[in-house]
Amino acid sequence: VTDAVPFTGDPLADTDRDGVPAILEYVHGTSDSDPGAGPGLVTAGPAGQPWFTLSYPRRLGTDAARVWVEASTDLRTWSPATPLASDPPVDNIRRETWGASTTGRPTQFLRLRVEW
Secondary structure, three states: OOOOOOOOOOOOOOOOOOOOOHHHHHHHOOOOOOOOOOOOOOEEEOOOOOEEEEEEEEEOOOOOOEEEEEEEOOOOOOEEOEEEEEOOOEOOEEEEEEEEEOOOOOOOEEEEEEEO
């Protein structure tokens, strides 16, 4: 018995044309047939604090996708960000927050990576 939620279809498809590919809708637990479900789920902030953060919802059981956040100061060299928080699940979805220290770094970028 497994709690895995299988992924089917084209991971790069965007059936609802909301700019969020199917693989991210799968990870976030949203529908690729609802254009209002995907945008705005990934949030960044706060600027000017000791940590620059990226938060996103992660549906439990989305084992077909490997998800992590990376940080860069130049958009060329990327390294793993630090996992900072994982909220308790609500309706089988938990919010994860990752970050990178801004100390001594006037510019910081974060990106959400998904492999399937």
